Amino acid sequence: MKIKIWGCRGSLPAPGVKMSRYGGNTTCVEVRPDTGGVIIIDAGSGLHKLGKSLVKEKDVTSVRFYFTHSHWDHLLGFPFFQPAYSNKYSLTFCSGPHAQDSIRQYLSHQMQAPYFPVDLSQLQAKMNFHCDNPCQENRNCICDGIEVRAIPINHPNGGFGYRFSENGKTFFFFPDNELGFAHPNGPDRDYFAKTVQDADLLIHDSQYTDDEYRYTRGWGHSTYADATDLAIAANVKSFGIFHHDPDRTDEELELHVETCRQRIQKSGSGVQCFAVADEMEIVL
Numbered sequence: 001m002k003i004k005i006w007g008c009r010g011s012l013p014a015p016g017v018k019m020s021r022y023g024g025n026t027t028c029v030e031v032r033p034d035t036g037g038v039i040i041i042d043a044g045s046g047l048h049k050l051g052k053s054l055v056k057e058k059d060v061t062s063v064r065f066y067f068t069h070s071h072w073d074h075l076l077g078f079p080f081f082q083p084a085y086s087n088k089y090s091l092t093f094c095s096g097p098h099a100q101d102s103i104r105q106y107l108s109h110q111m112q113a114p115y116f117p118v119d120l121s122q123l124q125a126k127m128n129f130h131c132d133n134p135c136q137e138n139r140n141c142i143c144d145g146i147e148v149r150a151i152p153i154n155h156p157n158g159g160f161g162y163r164f165s166e167n168g169k170t171f172f173f174f175p176d177n178e179l180g181f182a183h184p185n186g187p188d189r190d191y192f193a194k195t196v197q198d199a200d201l202l203i204h205d206s207q208y209t210d211d212e213y214r215y216t217r218g219w220g221h222s223t224y225a226d227a228t229d230l231a232i233a234a235n236v237k238s239f240g241i242f243h244h245d246p247d248r249t250d251e252e253l254e255l256h257v258e259t260c261r262q263r264i265q266k267s268g269s270g271v272q273c274f275a276v277a278d279e280m281e282i283v284l
């Protein structure tokens with residue numbers, strides 16, 4: 001599968017010269033299974049650019065969306081997704097269990113007057129909010145030829161991370177997940193360590209430093225140290241730092257990546273660690 005990052009920032013888009021290397025767009029990731037098809041995870045501000053890129057591909061007429069949860073930074077790009085305005089496209093909303101109708105509600109709320117000039121009902125694309133093979137919690141389903149699993153996250157109001165698996169390669173995506181605090185019904189660290197064991201690629205929320213976490217604990221995000229320890233405990237091959245804080249400059253981020261690498265080295269683990277950047281492409 002091919003993975004392309006269109007937005008890796010957390011909480012709020014953060015444009016600026018000091019953020020230009022890693023980018024300022026919020027969560028949006030494109031997955032292209034080897035069998036074909038286009039999968040989009042989350043509709044953060046990165047979706048705007050992805051939409052413009054998709055309309056240049058004449059053969060692409062259908063897209064499947066998976067949403068991790070309904071926080072604004074994961075939805076706000078949808079009204080700016082160009083394919084949604086053309087009847088050439090069909091958009092299917094798959095996502096986790098019980099999610100389909102709630103996704104329609106989230107997307108339509110943010111486009112209602114007086115928040116946005118175009119109502120969801122005016123969009124021209126065919127929108128299917130009833131996926132024929134919706135993911136069940138912790139059970140695999142096949143979507144566009146690729147195996148997908150929805151995994152509950154530990155985050156305010158809940159939500160799902162995803163596992164994509166194809167040709168013996170596994171990619172886990174947890175953009176928002178707090179490892180250091182117990183949210184209602186949220187799984188704990190051991191659960192995540194078992195779940196992502198031996199993954200080829202883990203992209204995980206790493207928003208805060210330990211200092212910042214003293215006042216952000218309970219907001220739903222992990223520290224660099226906690227996410228790195230998860231990658232080590234689970235023996236993943238490659239670990240991508242994600243959901244960069246909107247205040248985090250490129251320079252700061254690179255220092256934090258270095259600290260995570262030292263932590264990995266000290267543990268004796270062979271995990272490869274990097275900071276995810278907008279427009280980064282990964283082939284698994």
Ligand SMILES: [Zn+2]
Pocket residue numbers: 010011027071073074175176243
């Ligand atoms: Zn978020």
Ligand SMILES: [Zn+2]
Pocket residue numbers: 069071155176220
């Ligand atoms: Zn969130």
